[in-house]
Amino acid sequence: MNAFGLAPLILILPAIGILFSGMAGRRIIAADRHAGERIVGWFASLMALGALVVSVLLLFSLQSSHYHAEIVPLFTWIDIPAANFTIPWAIQVDTLSVAMMLVVTGVGSLIHIYAIGYMHGDPNFSRFFAYFNLFIFFMLILVSGSSYLMLFVGWEGVGLCSFLLISFWFDRVDKDGVAMNANAGRKAFVANRVGDFAMLVAMVLTFWTFGSLEYDVVFGSALEMFASGQVVEFGLFSASLGGVLTAVTALFLMGAAGKSAQIPLYVWLPDAMAGPTPVSALIHAATMVTSGIYLIVRSNVFFEIARASGAQIFGLISSPDLVAYTGALTALLAGLIAFTQFDVKKVLAYSTVSQLGFMVAAAGMGAYVAAMFHLITHALFKALLFLSSGSVIHGMEHGHHHLHDHGHDAHGDSHAHDAHAAEAPFDPQDMRTMGGLRDKMRITFWVYMIGTLALAGIFPLAGFWSKDEILAHASKNAGFLPIYVMLSLAAICTAFYMGRQIKMIFFGRPRHPAAEHATESAPLMTVPLMILAGLATLGGLLNLPFFSQGAYKAARAAESFGANLALEHWLEHSIPAFELTREGALQMPITPTWLQFDVALISTALALAALAAAVYGVYRRKPETAVEPDPLQRTPIWWFAILPLDTLYMRGLIPLFNRFAAWLADVIDWAFWHDFVHDNLIRDIFVGFANFASDLLDGRGVDGLVNGAGSFTRRLAGAIRLSQTGYVRNYALSIFLGTVALLAYFLLFALR
Amino acid sequence: MPSTVTIDWYVTLSVILFTIGALGVLLRRNAIIIFMSVELMLNSANLLFVAFARHLADLDGQVLVFFVITVAAAEVAVGLALIVAIFRTKRSINIDEINLMKG
Numbered sequence: 001m002n003a004f005g006l007a008p009l010i011l012i013l014p015a016i017g018i019l020f021s022g023m024a025g026r027r028i029i030a031a032d033r034h035a036g037e038r039i040v041g042w043f044a045s046l047m048a049l050g051a052l053v054v055s056v057l058l059l060f061s062l063q064s065s066h067y068h069a070e071i072v073p074l075f076t077w078i079d080i081p082a083a084n085f086t087i088p089w090a091i092q093v094d095t096l097s098v099a100m101m102l103v104v105t106g107v108g109s110l111i112h113i114y115a116i117g118y119m120h121g122d123p124n125f126s127r128f129f130a131y132f133n134l135f136i137f138f139m140l141i142l143v144s145g146s147s148y149l150m151l152f153v154g155w156e157g158v159g160l161c162s163f164l165l166i167s168f169w170f171d172r173v174d175k176d177g178v179a180m181n182a183n184a185g186r187k188a189f190v191a192n193r194v195g196d197f198a199m200l201v202a203m204v205l206t207f208w209t210f211g212s213l214e215y216d217v218v219f220g221s222a223l224e225m226f227a228s229g230q231v232v233e234f235g236l237f238s239a240s241l242g243g244v245l246t247a248v249t250a251l252f253l254m255g256a257a258g259k260s261a262q263i264p265l266y267v268w269l270p271d272a273m274a275g276p277t278p279v280s281a282l283i284h285a286a287t288m289v290t291s292g293i294y295l296i297v298r299s300n301v302f303f304e305i306a307r308a309s310g311a312q313i314f315g316l317i318s319s320p321d322l323v324a325y326t327g328a329l330t331a332l333l334a335g336l337i338a339f340t341q342f343d344v345k346k347v348l349a350y351s352t353v354s355q356l357g358f359m360v361a362a363a364g365m366g367a368y369v370a371a372m373f374h375l376i377t378h379a380l381f382k383a384l385l386f387l388s389s390g391s392v393i394h395g396m397e398h399g400h401h402h403l404h405d406h407g408h409d410a411h412g413d414s415h416a417h418d419a420h421a422a423e424a425p426f427d428p429q430d431m432r433t434m435g436g437l438r439d440k441m442r443i444t445f446w447v448y449m450i451g452t453l454a455l456a457g458i459f460p461l462a463g464f465w466s467k468d469e470i471l472a473h474a475s476k477n478a479g480f481l482p483i484y485v486m487l488s489l490a491a492i493c494t495a496f497y498m499g500r501q502i503k504m505i506f507f508g509r510p511r512h513p514a515a516e517h518a519t520e521s522a523p524l525m526t527v528p529l530m531i532l533a534g535l536a537t538l539g540g541l542l543n544l545p546f547f548s549q550g551a552y553k554a555a556r557a558a559e560s561f562g563a564n565l566a567l568e569h570w571l572e573h574s575i576p577a578f579e580l581t582r583e584g585a586l587q588m589p590i591t592p593t594w595l596q597f598d599v600a601l602i603s604t605a606l607a608l609a610a611l612a613a614a615v616y617g618v619y620r621r622k623p624e625t626a627v628e629p630d631p632l633q634r635t636p637i638w639w640f641a642i643l644p645l646d647t648l649y650m651r652g653l654i655p656l657f658n659r660f661a662a663w664l665a666d667v668i669d670w671a672f673w674h675d676f677v678h679d680n681l682i683r684d685i686f687v688g689f690a691n692f693a694s695d696l697l698d699g700r701g702v703d704g705l706v707n708g709a710g711s712f713t714r715r716l717a718g719a720i721r722l723s724q725t726g727y728v729r730n731y732a733l734s735i736f737l738g739t740v741a742l743l744a745y746f747l748l749f750a751l752r
Numbered sequence: 753m754p755s756t757v758t759i760d761w762y763v764t765l766s767v768i769l770f771t772i773g774a775l776g777v778l779l780r781r782n783a784i785i786i787f788m789s790v791e792l793m794l795n796s797a798n799l800l801f802v803a804f805a806r807h808l809a810d811l812d813g814q815v816l817v818f819f820v821i822t823v824a825a826a827e828v829a830v831g832l833a834l835i836v837a838i839f840r841t842k843r844s845i846n847i848d849e850i851n852l853m854k855g
Contacts, residue, residue: 726854728786728847732777 002065003057007072007091010051010058010101010140017047017133025126037125041116044129048112048136052105058098067573069094071146071216092146092215096574099372099567100143100294103379107286108136110528114387115278117524118394128168128276135161139287143294148203148213151295155199155259158288163189165283166275184274191268195258202251208234209244219301226305242309245302249319252299253326256292260356262330267646269353273345277390280345285352285386286379293356293375296323296363300575304366324364328486331357335493339500339632343429344389347501351455352382354490358470361487365480367473368575369568373543374470376567377462381454381536387529388448391521392505395441396428399517426514431504432626433512440518443526445506447533452502454536456495456607462539464604467491469543471603472596488603495607499614504623507615511626543567762803769796783835783845787828794824 020043029036062070070093078087091097112132119128138161142154167185174180203213209232210218225232225241232244256262261269272284283289296303307320317325334353341347355378362371427433438445454461457468471491474484510516520526543566622631769792776789798817805813839845 724854726851728850729778736774736778 003061004070004072004093006054006057007093007144008074009054010105010144011137013047013050013054014133014137014140017044018130018137020044021126021130021133025130029126037116037120040126040129041112044133045109045112045116047133048105048109051136051140052102052109055098055101055105058093059102062093062095062098067095069574087147087149087213089150090146091144093144094574095570096298096372097144099376099571101140103376104136104139104143104287107379107383108282110532111278111282111383111387114525114528117522118278118390119276124168131161131164131168132282135165135283135288139291142291146214146216148206148215151298152199152203155291156196158283158291159189159192159196159259162192162272162283162288165279166272168275168279181274184271188268188272191265192258195255195265198251198254202248202255205244205248205251215298222301222305226309240309240311242306242311245309246306246311246313246319249299249302249306250313250322252295252302253319253323256295256360257326260289260292260360261353262292262326262357262360263333266330266334266353267649270346270349273343273349277345277386277393280349281383281386281390284349285382289352289356290359290375290379293359293363293371296360297368297372297575300368307366320364320366322364324361324480324483327357327360327362327364328483328490329357330354331361331490332486332493335490335497338493338497342431344392344431344501344505345386345429347431347497348382348385348389351494351497354494355382355455357490358467358487361483362470362473365473365477365483367470369543369571370466370469370473372571373567374466376542377454377466377536377539380532380539381451381461381463384447384529384532384536385451385455387525387532388444388451391444391525391529392434392437392441392448393428394521394525395437395444395518396434396514398519400426400428400514402517403513428514431501432623434505434510434515435508436506436510437515437518438506441520443520443529447529448502448506450533450536452498456498456611457491457603458607459604460540462536464600465540465543468600468603472599475596475599488606491603492606492610495610496614499611500619503615503619511623759803759807762799766796766800766803769793769799781846781848783838783847786847787831787835791824791828794820
């Protein structure tokens with residue numbers, strides 16, 4: 001079976017969805033609110049589901065074609081024959097891109113369906129689904145492209161969708177009149193620009209080096225050049241391939257830091273929670289933010305060459321190590337910041353930053369499969385957690401509305417003395433106002449528990465397998481010991497803040513009247529939750545470990561189902577299992593690092609202890625009321641609440657930048673360029689020359705010549721006029737003298 | 753008796769007449785006198801023509817004299833008419849008073 005021809009459908013279907021929701025959606029909903037929302041929402045969901053079906057077909061096609069990467073050309077995008085420069089627009093179907101497609105369309109479809117329920121009643125329902133399909137469209141371009149340029153198109157496209165969806169409620173203002181949603185969108189956009197700039201530079205450098213941006217060509221020639229020890233010529237200067245690729249990969253890290261919210265650019269992701277919850281789940285947890293990891297995994301050849309070449313950035317650290325340390329540090333720092341958050345979604349946002357740090361660290365250590373494994377399981381359980389938190393928020397809002405309706409009924413006409421009318425603005429996302437929701441929202445509670453345990457890495461849920469595979473990689477190599485320690489600490493943090501969250505939301509007594517009246521969400525929302533909960537439970541099956549190399553080989557030889565579907569085996573066709581030596585591309589298979597018993601045991605014990613410490617220790621009784629401070633608020637951990645680079649950027653970098661911009665504008669632009677260059681150099685010299693031309697050349701020269709001819713004639717005529725006396729005698733005399741003169745001439749000279 | 757009057761005599765007389773005429777034209781104020789001086793100059797030229805015609809035995813000079821007499825007659829007729837006309841307007845034939853063409 002071969003369905004590669006269907007590959008363009010993964011882009012065409014969402015495109016149809018965009019057009020439908022964008023052009024017809026508003027009219028359909030205006031005609032009939034209830035049925036219209038269903039039509040628009042389900043149409044968009046079906047387009048995502050269709051893309052999922054195509055992705056599954058592509059998966060089977062790959063299996064039947066022995067995992068051979070297939071490049072499906074669509075059209076030629078840029079073609080400059082004179083420069084021998086062609087950029088085709090093609091879809092690369094290989095095991096890595098199909099894995100990503102499945103995540104994007106699978107989780108995406110479920111979140112689409114969930115959003116039908118969540119966005120119910122929103123006046124911009126159809127706009128939401130148009131943006132949602134647009135996101136799927138660009139995300140699939142990003143993961144399916146066959147070149148860095150296509151990846152970049154998708155990269156920018158999802159950035160746009162992220163901006164559009166974070167500021168989806170752009171007209172909302174807080175009590176100070178600040179449009180915080182619009183600001184959050186802008187912040188995300190600007191932070192991403194920083195990373196995108198690095199991406200562009202990296203791409204230009206790649207093109208300069210290899211003359212192409214196609215993955216096949218670029219990676220193939222990179223390996224060849226490395227094996228032959230070739231030096232890269234840049235015209236005026238030359239550099240070793242390792243050095244160039246170190247620069248490229250460091251810039252890729254910068255791009256990934258923007259998109260995947262790593263230090264130092266993670267600051268936008270917590271703010272991005274201003275968007276609707278399905279957006280947080282799909283874009284800012286499951287898919288878009290993982291594109292940085294996809295980029296690193298996709299560029300594994302570059303990273304491995306950079307590692308093998310021994311080139312170091314400023315002689316300090318090799319670029320893959322920098323990636324690993326960035327990821328580990330982000331994981332730990334974001335895990336600590338998550339302690340200090342009260343907004344249910346912001347806890348999850350910092351958790352996402354932290355988990356992305358795990359993946360980046362794994363990719364930096366060369367554990368690409370582990371990174372992808374964690375990417376997939378994280379997409380499942382983090383989408384689940386976000387959607388569940390959306391269900392909680394929905395329930396709280398419901399309770400709040402119920403409360404108000406009830407209050408009005410009880411007090412009849414006099415709502416001036418309504419006890420709730422004068423209360424502070426109610427924030428349905430503040431965990432301090434929740435509590436005791438376990439009985440009110442039973443389904444949400446259970447799926448939230450599954451998500452929490454999966455995230456905390458408790459056996460046998462999905463997170464356990466993927467996180468411990470990363471930890472096993474870190475522990476295997478003594479050089480990665482600091483990373484192992486940081487990641488383990490981050491894992492403890494993860495369990496702790498999730499325990500804190502669970503305890504504050506679901507256990508104890510309700511701390512706000514709204515929590516007392518919270519109700520379970522509609523099936524349209526809970527059914528996708530249950531599906532995701534199932535996936536989060538079973539996700540670990542994707543890459544079930546074989547505890548010995550022999551067992552793995554035997555299973556593969558026997559073509560057993562598990563071994564063939566194992567992610568390790570699946571991805572090895574896109575991520576070649578090789579180790580490069582410094583002398584050249586000496587390829588040798590590396591042993592897949594499965595989970596290790598001792599490491600797994602330690603991390604699980606630590607996670608359970610942290611969970612218990614949160615639930616039964618620190619937060620056992622507290623907080624009792626919504627205004628009571630957090631028990632941790634006196635500890636040094638709270639210091640991280642003010643640590644965020646955010647403050648640094650807002651207070652330090654941005655004013656500095658503004659001052660620099662003002663300096664550019666005032667001094668360079670006005671004082672130097674306008675006042676000095678324009679006025680003094682250009683204007684004065686020009687005016688001087690123009691004056692010279694008009695006064696001297698034209699006035700004195702040309703005019704003088706013309707006027708002079710006139711006045712000379714007049715003066716001459718005036719002089720000659722005097723000889724015209726009017727006396728006949730004088731004329732007669734002149735005739736006489738003339739005659740005498742003529743005669744004298746003839747007689748004396750001419751006739752001689 | 754053989755003629756003792758040679759061509760030199762005629763030439764000398766003609767020069768004297770011409771000089772008197774030219775000086776008359778240049779120095780006198782009366783228009784009539786100037787006219788008469790002009791006639792004198794013409795006739796001195798006529799004398800020279802006739803004298804050389806006889807001296808060289810060639811009739812061309814004689815013929816030319818007739819032309820000169822004719823032209824002079826016409827000139828006097830026109831000139832006198834002009835003088836009469838001027839006199840009628842100016843009541844004078846003093847040519848120093850006739851300077852309307854002064855530049």
